[in-house]
Amino acid sequence: MLWVALAPFGAAALAPTLVHKLGAKAGWILAIVPAALFLGYASMIPEVSHGATLRAGVDWAPALGIRYAQLIDGLSLTFALLVTGIGTFIVVYAGGYLKGHHHQGRFLSFLLLFMGAMLGLVVADDLISLFVFYELTSITSFLLIGFDHTREPARRAAVQALVITGGGGLALLAGLILMRMVSGETSVAGLLASPDVLREAPAYTAIFILVCLGAFTKSAQVPFHSWLPNAMEAPTPVSAYLHSATMVKAGVFVLMRFAPTLDDTALWHTVLPLFGGATFLTGVILGIRQTDLKQILAYTTVASLGLLVMLTGLGTQYAVAGAVAYLFAHALFKGGLFMVAGCIDHETGTRDIRLLGGLAGKMPVTFVAALLGCLSMAGLPPMIGFVAKEVMYDGVWQIGGVSVATIVAVAGNALMFCIALSLLLPFFKKPGEMPKKPHEGYPSLWLGPIVLGGVALGSALMLETTVHALIGPMTGAVLGEAVELHLHLWPTGLYPPVVLTLVTVGAGLVLFALYTVVRGGVGAALDAIGWGPDRGFDQLLGALIGLCVRVTHLVQPGLMQRYVTTTFVLLAIALLAPIAIDGLPALSLPSDLSEPQYFVVIASAIAGLWIVIIAKSRLVAIVSLGVQGVMVALIFMLYGAPDLSFTQFMVETLSVIILALVMTQLDLEIEDHRLKGHMIKDATIALACGLGFAIVLYGVVQQPLDLRLSDFYMTYAYDIAHGRNVVNVILVDFRALDTLGEIAVVMAAGLAILALLRLGPLARSEPSDSTMTATRKASSGEVTS
Template structure:
């Protein structure tokens, strides 16, 4: 309940409450004023953000984005008004407002974005904001678990989606959505089309909770009721639906698109409808009906015909209106009675008549009964399903029918049963909710009635332009309440009859579903816990294997990984290039001597058993490299190399004198594994260098630094100028890292109290 917290004396949440109400209200009025312009055609506005990568801060205002913007801001205003009264005296209410507005801004940016990368940024903002909102009651273990689950599922999907966006941007040659949407024929014929489609659908299915990624959404009910109302009706879960609708002109229209979306959407719709009947907490009932709506929307977007797209856009608005109203109504009931259990509630219309009215309006629309707009939405879904061909027509129609029957029954469970009959005893004496909490449900319920009576307004300003944007071309959209006696009307009448029978038997059905669920071994939520436990066990095993405290093991893993990945890629891609003439002709005896010195130092490093000797031998190898630099006219690099080698030998020697004695772990004089890794490193590095030297030298950077070093940085030594001026921040960061490492090493050695043993001298 909202009252289970220490209260702070605030009126409507104080300043935070009024700001939260004003922000979406002003935006709603602003965009409402743009509605006549957008109904005539889309608009694109933007500025450069990262021009070198083709990323712009641009917005695309068309029928689809405008529909979502008005839902986000309009329902957002109702939710924030409700929240100011519902949570206004919560001590952390200002924090709640900041999360909610962050969520709202993320959704607005997502639906308005005309750039894929910009869209992804806002996509992830909604992920993070939803995590904070679901876990708002941080003292609750359930809230923390649900928030983390939502974050991991949708965040993983978001990363997969990013891969799809990058591939799509490269295939299309642009990241601008308004340009990509005109390249549908090219994209559908491209060899990478299926990969792009699957990557995008992975992101949208996790966000919009399609089976088998559905389990996080009912658990998100751990969030405060206003969050649930907002998340389920107009924001978070509709983000995936928006992206599928947005990408329809570019990726839709193929068999893969049709079957993936209709199959997953249909299964999700029916599965969620059945699971809604299983619940006793009416908030959980509504959570599963949201899954039903998301599955239905996905199914009709997959069907892809003009009628199917029009049905999806109409149902998008229908669902948003009744779902927000019902969630807010449940919050009032919970606030006024102290319970949400369907078996406890009854007769509330006597004590809460306005709440009962709001519930009735919303539930009648959800059930699809005329004259509510929900009836029109159901009629057009049936017409769209019947208009398909072959098995697709049967599948879409039967899935829509089954889901609609269940929704009729759920409407009775949620809004009829708690309010009819005699008043039952509840933990708190029932009373009518305050006006800020009643305003939203009543207005949203009234809009469901108004749009049902005058559907032409909704069709002209919202559903029509949205359908044009999603379908990819302008077609006539005509909404009507009465379309005569036809097959769609017959299916509607059958829906009412079947739905009423299910409602009458819902308690028996719930009991049987509970018994089946108890025997069913498939539990997605428990499976998620097992998956996380598996990841933790794998991480622990990996840590024991690699991060075991042995520097030798760390180096072996690092260099071994380099050899396998780089060398393997080298072989698979056939990347070796050799345009060099490998001959000993012209090599001076002095150069041979230096090469011999380097080889001798390397061999001594490998074979010696003394740490000090190995360090000195490595220094010999480094000095030999410095001599080569001198021979080939690079004295500055040679001096740097020489100084580094001397410092390394001196510092490592001093440090080793302070290290504790470690007995030799192995008596073996030759380690085959280490030899293979070292040899592989040498071969891979050598082949890489040969290939690089055989590649045509690109002088663009060289020419730039030659021309700019003195006039811009006032330095004649180009290398120094690059390090100190052109890469100043990089160099500063590197120096900082080295300095911190040196300080940490000094502190570690200073704090060690060790006794040297004679064996250390060896």
């Protein structure tokens, strides 16, 4: 399965062509890829359920110690089955939902790219490749959320998701790098084999915070949760797949993956339950006020993610088993309910529960799918959601009876129960004014919800098989040790979890009876508060943009002289600061400077430099500046480097000629009028740079010369390149690409100069106000670019 797991990327490349040829039927063809992958991973269940861990990999970037490697255990296998299994029905669903859309091929391509990224993430063994796929899920989700890029809300939602999840991904990268540095391991399996290495490391706190930032942003934990409801601007297949079953659980996956190496600390057992519990309650409270089906499901997804983080943080066997069971149940019922919401929207033209009604008779298959999903979401038998709720209650009760975690779990689940019942209102209550006459949709629209609802029912009825194949191995992978779970569908007595379930159902029924009042009260309270993280994101982004504008105006004012001055001031500081700190290096003048030829060359260079300084004409200054280059060419000649001397002479001659030609084409005064203060400032900067360069170069040339590279060129110039001119061999063979780049730069510069020369002299006209302003700036030393 190593290379087969990359099949979704290949399918993504074929999607536009298939849609062009087959239309909406392409969804059925493309769904074969995830279906085949699902069967492949399902064949591994017997081995993994008996405790086996499967690994395979190849070198990706050997110099960096990065491998494309897979680790298949209970955790990764369950996620892989969810990604490919639900993904199969999502691809089929997308084919029907976007039937006739002119960009359907592109959409399916993005969807399959995301599938490949998510699958690569959950089975990754190498730490860095795990991050690569982690970030790839953010990039592909950005493309999917912003699919309808002509609408501003979709563009904003896509940017918000990318900024928040991408920023968290960078934090995760830092955490993974710290893990490698602390443990010396490059693979997940290596870390899991030595679980105490990270916990006992001084950098544990930093690693924990960075991993949590990456996980919390991706899994929409408070205060990073606002991106997920806004992502409902995406088409419904995206919501059903990314924002319920797969991507949003990537953060939970990361926490579960590294739980054996990071848990069993006070930090773990405090931070995760705190943020998870707050997110759980926030999600259900914000969800109960919504009237849009997708928004209701989005906020309950936020709540469910918080519940998963809270249970993972509690860390007991049954708390983790509850998290695993609920993760499985949530993927089934929420993926199905999102697709149901899309069916309703597709066939009625609205998702507003205040307008919807009477759909049970008009859309019977969709109603059955919705009923199965809502029963599991409410935690009622005989659905897998009921089993998950019983196990989580067992887990939180073991923490300490009636604890804060228990109260949060009961209160949140009661609100979730109420919301689940409200999702059935469109099928029973009196309908309002719906834009379209409701009717049952295409089979591609209701197939997925029906199958997922059936799996939620069947997995509970065959609970022993489900526990043995999926829940048990995944729980063991999260805890880092083999576990033996005994779960039951039907209660065998009135023990605490059963009592908590009865309290939850009772409270949920009361809340549903007062649903309109509760929704109105929550809405009024939130309106009174006003501010929230979503508005805070806009304020933060606005402040960041404002800061960028101010910094840009400060460092990019459009004044060329200021740019040049800043550049050389920083250069002088870079050269002289180390000398000021460490002191002057031991310097001694070359002994051959007293010889006449060297004296003449140096004197000529100094004379040319002095003429540059005192020259009134720009052309005189340019020609005098060329004297410096000619003297350098003579120095090369005197030291026995004729090739280098000839090259320097040609470059200097061409530079002077081209610069003189360009200057004559510019509409500039013959003389450069500058204030005395500006001249003193420029002279000081020039002297500082020259002094710094002189000291550094003298220090460098007095170091022992390492001739290994020279000897290499001398030895192999003829044997390898078959050339006797070593300089030419270096340029043409050993540094061929570098030389090609230099040629390209020179050619580009030549073309630019040619363009300037072809412009001809600028036409003189009466000076305008802007021209006079620019002239005054030039006379004061501020030349605009």
